[in-house]
Amino acid sequence: MVTVPDFSFEAEALAAGATFVAGVDEVGRGPIAGPVTAAAVRLDPGNIPEGLRDSKAMSQAARERLSEWLLTHAAVSVAHASVEEIDEINILRASHLAMERAVAGLGQGPDFALIDGNLLPRGLTIPARALVKGDARCQSIAAASIVAKVARDRIMVDLAQQFPGYGWERNAGYPTKAHLQALLDFGVTPVHRRSFKPIHNILYQGIYVTP
Structure with missing residues (x-):
């Protein structure tokens, strides 16, 4: 049975005084080639698309469709850490660096971030909360996982050429x-x-x- 993420973590942060809550996730820690990619997404509570899930639990067609929707209707930032950075600072730190860059890339700076995983990137400059299996529990993180997965897959298709x-x-x-x-x-x-x-x-x- 597929777990359906909800908006409760975002709602909790908003109720505590946050005004711009971003979900953040990365893709690409396991591959042996290519960059690691992260996305940060702020959802509009009044306009959340149907079908948000952990990107790993979705078909490619569903990911592509939702990624395009999110790029049009949500605040989205995508960032990467290069192969050279992965080799220099290790994959965990590089994935966190990509997350930090994704958060920084949002046009209007968020004041709270929900981060997939059990560790917070040490370079974050805003309050944040780490959520284990966040992409299966939190809609904003699920959205970030979808955008990051689609973006990285496209990079790898280009590199395959x-x-x-x-x-x-x-x-x-x-x-x-x-x-x-x-x-x-x-x-x-x-x-x-x-x-x-x-x-x-x-x-x-x-x-x-x-x-």
């Missing part, structure tokens, strides 16, 4: 069996995360790196 053979248009950079085999066949690309074990091991073995 530049680096064919790895299947990123299908696996979004996750370490599927086909992706791992492609690494052995074609080598490591500049957009693979060198700090991640499968890539590090291949580089240590001296397998060809795609220019």
